[in-house]
Every structure is written in C-alpha cells, then in structure tokens.
Amino acid sequence: xxTALSVCWHYLRAFIIIYACLYAGDGIAALLxxxxxxxxxxxxxxxxxxxxxxxxxxxVRPGCRMLIRYMTLLFVPISVGIMDYTDILRAQFGPIVxxxxxxxxxxxxxxxxxxxxxxxxxxxKGQ
Numbered sequence: 803x804x805t806a807l808s809v810c811w812h813y814l815r816a817f818i819i820i821y822a823c824l825y826a827g828d829g830i831a832a833l834l835x836x837x838x839x840x841x842x843x844x845x846x847x848x849x850x851x852x853x854x855x856x857x858x859x860x861x862v863r864p865g866c867r868m869l870i871r872y873m874t875l876l877f878v879p880i881s882v883g884i885m886d887y888t889d890i891l892r893a894q895f896g897p898i899v900x901x902x903x904x905x906x907x908x909x910x911x912x913x914x915x916x917x918x919x920x921x922x923x924x925x926x927k928g929q
Contacts (some may be wrong), residue, residue, distance in 0.1 A: 816865025819857065841896040
C-alpha cells in the first residue's frame with residue numbers, strides 16, 4: 803500500500819525532473835546562438851531522455867498528469883494579459899488572420915504530401 807509520503811515523493815521527483823530539464827534547456831539556449839526558447843529545448847531534452855529510456859516514464863508520469871489536468875488554469879493569466887492588447891490586436895486583425903490561414907494551409911499541405919509520399923513508399927515496398 804502506497805503511503806502519503808510515497809505519493810508525495812513521486813510528485814516531487816516528477817516536478818524536480820521536469821524543472822531540471824527546463825533549467826537545462828534555458829542554460830543550453832543561453833549558450834546557443836539560435837533563437838530557440840529554453841523551454842522548447844528542455845522539452846526536447848526530456849523527450850530524448852524518455853525516448854532513449856535513460857529515464858523511466860513512471861518517474862515523470864504523476865507530475866505530467868497533474869499539469870495536464872490543470873492546464874486550463876495555466877492559460878487563464880495569458881488570456882487575461884491579452885485583454886491589455888486588444889487595441890493592437892484590432893489594428894492588426896487582418897494580418898493576423900491571413901498569417902494564421904496561410905500557415906495552417908501550408909502545414910496541411912506539407913503534412914498531406916509527406917504522408918502521401920511515405921504511404922506510397924510503404925505500399926510499393928509491400929507489393
């Protein structure tokens with residue numbers, strides 16, 4: 803039977819690992835001449851650790867589940883902060899909509915053609 807102390811340790815370990823990857827990503831981003839956010843590098847670092855099975859998934863699962871469960875609450879401050887910039891958003895509404903539509907269409911086309919090409923290679927290998 804898992805005790806409360808054991809459950810707390812699992813959550814604490816998960817958050818320590820997640821934050822360690824975040825801070826490592828921030829450190830790597832500061833060293834690189836590229837404009838990639840440290841949080842993205844940290845997420846890629848965490849993915850690499852989990853995909854290569856250097857770190858077991860069970861170590862980070864409790865913290866990830868908690869973050870995903872309360873994700874909507876994490877977006878509330880951002881949504882409220884956007885309300886401060888409604889005048890800028892109204893003035894730039896056209897370019898924002900055009901860029902969203904164009905980028906969405908580009909992503910759909912690239913993924914569609916890429917998956918079609920990969921699917922064609924698989925079907926030709928299977929025959």
